[in-house]
Amino acid sequence: MSKEKRQSDFFERVWEVVAQIPDGKVTTYGHIAEHLGMKSAARTVGWAMQAAKGTWLPCHRVVNRFGGLSGARHFGGPHIMEDLLRNEGVTFDDDGCVVLEKHLWIPGSDGQ
DNA sequence: ATGTTGACATTGA
DNA sequence: TTCAATGCCAACA
Numbered sequence A: 001m002s003k004e005k006r007q008s009d010f011f012e013r014v015w016e017v018v019a020q021i022p023d024g025k026v027t028t029y030g031h032i033a034e035h036l037g038m039k040s041a042a043r044t045v046g047w048a049m050q051a052a053k054g055t056w057l058p059c060h061r062v063v064n065r066f067g068g069l070s071g072a073r074h075f076g077g078p079h080i081m082e083d084l085l086r087n088e089g090v091t092f093d094d095d096g097c098v099v100l101e102k103h104l105w106i107p108g109s110d111g112q
Numbered sequence B: 001a002t003g004t005t006g007a008c009a010t011t012g013a
Numbered sequence C: 001t002t003c004a005a006t007g008c009c010a011a012c013a
Helices: A009-019 A031-035 A041-052 A070-075 A079-087
Strands: none
Touching: A009 A031, A009 A041, A031 A070, A041 A070, A070 A079
């Protein structure tokens, strides 16, 4: 594990958190970044998601602070992410945003 | 090495 | 109220 620097431990860090998101729950980029110690790096968290597109990570459970599916367009279809979340049991607001008040999950509050 | 972009967040006018 | 600008970090050209 010398040349295998991966994308960066930062990415794995984000992926690890995302992988811990319980079923039917969602989290925001800001909370992930904050949990990683980079509260202001919410944008970079989105980059980790882009790299996670080819992984098994439930990127669809990661939304912006509005609960809007910002990355839905990167899923290959704006309705893909929406359908996935609904399949998880997530409720959507009339605006098409996830009800964070009911599904907002914070990293570290699950296993710790 | 530098500059731009990016699935965001926050503050100011 | 809405719109614009700024900050942050990492990857990519």
